[in-house]
């Protein structure tokens with residue numbers, strides 16, 4: 001195939017992965033990136049060690065993408081977690097399997113990997129134009145605004161990798177939703193995923209316990225029961241154990257107007273035994289002393305009980321032990337999407353073909369978090385962004401072979 005001109009809009013993990021595939025096939029690739037540098041969210045992910053993929057059994061891994069797992073299967077089969085690790089190693093970043101099978105670079109950083117990746121892309125002739133923002137369509141053309149000019153993209157094929165709606169200050173501001181919806185593309189409303197929740201705390205909880213971690217607990221929702229930890233914030237609750245439940249809790253709030261996360265504050269203790277231990281404490285001692293000695297409850301765990309347990313239940317060892325083993329925290333709403341780790345919703349799989357091409361815009365492909373899928377934290381997000389970037393690029397190569405390019 002003769003060399004084609006390809007425009008990729010968005011320089012995050014999905015866009016850069018597509019650029020790698022398309023440039024290695026010999027095409028002239030230009031990446032248009034709104035921000036002064038590419039991969040800002042990728043670099044932020046590196047601040048917490050860059051959980052790049054997950055080493056659980058691949059048959060499990062493939063099911064982590066909710067209702068869209070089946071749609072993502074071909075892309076994930078073609079770029080598996082092992083492939084992610086090989087790819088990173090090829091760029092000089094070795095990885096290791098950490099706790100709960102999460103995979104991290106040995107450096108626990110994103111910047112060396114991104115630097116090596118950009119070097120590779122440069123060597124393959126990829127032209128990255130920073131501060132070049134796509135601002136919508138004009139007479140069917142994609143309009144780009146740079147510091148000193150506004151122009152229409154000239155390309156044989158286009159790939160959007162514009163990201164979701166979380167952390168918009170890093171670039172993915174979801175401005176594209178309206179522009180693509182106007183073209184007849186079906187967009188599922190973007191919603192927070194892997195997010196915290198608001199809880200109506202008392203003044204004492206907010207002032208004295210914001211920032212306090214709840215460790216060695218389990219939490220139950222419609223998603224199941226998981227162990228881990230989370231943090232009390234001024235607004236509510238945040239952290240990995242909450243994120244693991246966040247899709248189920250968010251959907252529950254949307255569907256029924258209420259949702260609660262049920263906490264076992266002492267997963268290692270048996271209810272009856274703990275009730276007996278509490279009852280045996282000296283009645284003249286304070287509540288807090290009796291709870292500390294009888295159940296090992298103190299600090300933020302005690303504060304949480306005080307928040308939701310009535311004085312009558314506090315005075316009854318059996319009922320109190322019941323609350324320690326299953327304390328429902330009523331949630332008001334998810335924290336705003338701007339604070340979420342990722343977003344759910346986006347371009348519907350009904351609007352693209354199996355090659356990730358938009359039905360309404362032939363020659364225009366979509367990849368990454370802007371597609372309508374979601375996954376928990378654990379390296380699933382980046383893996384699916386890489387995998388869909390590659391799948392959309394492969395789809396584009398086949399389409400170019402077949403059709404020759406967009407009409408210009």
Ligand SMILES: Cc1cc2nc3c(=O)[nH]c(=O)nc-3n(C[C@H](O)[C@H](O)[C@H](O)COP(=O)(O)OP(=O)(O)OC[C@H]3O[C@@H](n4cnc5c(N)ncnc54)[C@H](O)[C@@H]3O)c2cc1C
Nearest residue numbers: 010012013014034045051134163171172368369379381382
């Ligand atoms: C705090 C935090 C920690 C995370 N940690 C992890 C982790 O450890 N593991 C994991 O798997 N995932 C993690 N993620 C999620 C992961 O970073 C994202 O899922 C991933 O970056 C999405 O890739 P993407 O290429 O689809 O979009 P993005 O990374 O959002 O990239 C989209 C790019 O498009 C550009 N863009 C947007 N609009 C325009 C426009 N109109 N014109 C031109 N350019 C535009 C943006 O500036 C951006 O550079 C984390 C996210 C956050 C916020």
